[in-house]
Amino acid sequence: MSVPSQRLETSAAAADRLDKALAAAFPDVSRARFQALIAEGAVSVEGATVTEARHKVKPGDQLRVVLPEAAPALPQAEEMALPIVFEDEDLIVIDKPAGLVVHPGAGNETGTLVNALIAHCGDSLSGIGGVRRPGIVHRLDKDTSGLLVVAKNDRAHHGLSDQFAAHGRDGRLERSYLALVWGVPERRQGTISAAIDRSTANRQKMAVSRSANAREAVTHYEVLEVLGTPPVASLVRCVLETGRTHQIRVHMAHIGHPLLGDGVYGSGFRTSAKKLSDDARNALNALNRQALHATTLGFEHPRTGRQLQFDSPAPEDFAMLLAALRLNNTQA
Incomplete structure (x- = not known):
């Protein structure tokens, strides 16, 4: 979904908030992403642009979303060895060494796990979130070693984030x-x-x-x-x-x-x-x-x-x- 002006179209299945209706219809896209698209004026209901995520839709309302072209990855890709434990089209599990920062920040703009993942995953990263980048759903301190899972697309990010939000109380994590x-x-x-x-x-x-x-x-x-x-x-x-x-x-x-x-x-x-x-x-x-x-x-x-x-x-x-x-x- 990385081509310009890609459109998602559906009809509302039930009366609900606009963002919830879209998230239910397109589970590969997070609700937060739909909220951002709504605020940007990229969503219309019955042909009229709507900018409020809480807008109520009725069953049968025609919904259209214009997905912008995925932006280049920020931060930039950097080649480095990654201790990969498991990888498929949706996610990657890393055995992070101590000393490796997970995400760029003040004082650590380069040389991070995210920089390495962008280089490693390349075009396999989804652009539906508006930028091609891995989805960080949890972190380890720089000097803590061990296992870390990263999402490679929005669907995986949404599913993993839901499990981490439940804190393992439902037995999945x-x-x-x-x-x-x-x-x-x-x-x-x-x-x-x-x-x-x-x-x-x-x-x-x-x-x-x-x-x-x-x-x-x-x-x-x-x-x-x-x-x-x-x-x-x-x-x-x-x-x-x-x-x-x-x-x-x-x-x-x-x-x-x-x-x-x-x-x-x-x-x-x-x-x-x-x-x-x-x-x-x-x-x-x-x-x-x-x-x-x-x-x-x-x-x-x-x-x-x-x-x-x-x-x-x-x-x-x-x-x-x-x-x-x-x-x-x-x-x-």
């Missing part, structure tokens, strides 16, 4: 992470339910908050292994029920067990490195990031309905720190 945290949680498994908002003290950080703008955040955790003699750290599995910015990092710090290597939310635990053996301290310094890895990703394929699940073992830097912590013995 599963996201779990491996984390190395300081100390040993008193409860070996539990649920952290604490809303998150941007910190009022430092706008670059997130924080547990009771503000009116705070968003619900729920993390389930399980201690898989206690590490060191005496215990100095734990290997924890975290399962997300919501997906807020820095959620695991904020929640584990909130219960007093921040991630190893997390200079933002675990800065108060820097002296804990004194409890480590030389090998463990060297491995932590070599990690040079928060010890967090997205190890499992499961979802329903947006086209076929097939349930897919992918698993990624901990990368070398994480695995070396884990091995050193297992051997950590600082008893006199």
Whole structure:
């Protein structure tokens, strides 16, 4: 759908808002995209241009949408190696290495996953959203490694976004992470339910908050292994029920067990490195990031309905720190 002045035509099946009627008739196009097209004057009802998405249509009303030519991809394509776990015509699953930024932004205009995906996918990316680009439905922090799914067309983007919006509560989506945290949680498994908002003290950080703008955040955790003699750290599995910015990092710090290597939310635990053996301290310094890895990703394929699940073992830097912590013995 990347040719100029392509038209979609249908008749309303039932009385409804214009944007909802169009989204129901053309599931390959997101409702948000239809709202934008309506506002741009690209939609007519019974031959008259309508610019309000909430405009009520009646059964049998003739609807027409003019789709503009897809714009060139912004940002630009950049060739780079991609660790692809799975790919088909609708989506691509990447095992993102630590250090790779997902989407361009201030200070990271190039060299991102999106730049690489545009180069890799080429003309397979849909232009129906108004620009040829991959659909980012969830993100990982720059220094978090692991599994990430990206939509290659609007239909897949819509279907995956719907699953992420449901936060796995309907059983379609599963996201779990491996984390190395300081100390040993008193409860070996539990649920952290604490809303998150941007910190009022430092706008670059997130924080547990009771503000009116705070968003619900729920993390389930399980201690898989206690590490060191005496215990100095734990290997924890975290399962997300919501997906807020820095959620695991904020929640584990909130219960007093921040991630190893997390200079933002675990800065108060820097002296804990004194409890480590030389090998463990060297491995932590070599990690040079928060010890967090997205190890499992499961979802329903947006086209076929097939349930897919992918698993990624901990990368070398994480695995070396884990091995050193297992051997950590600082008893006199």
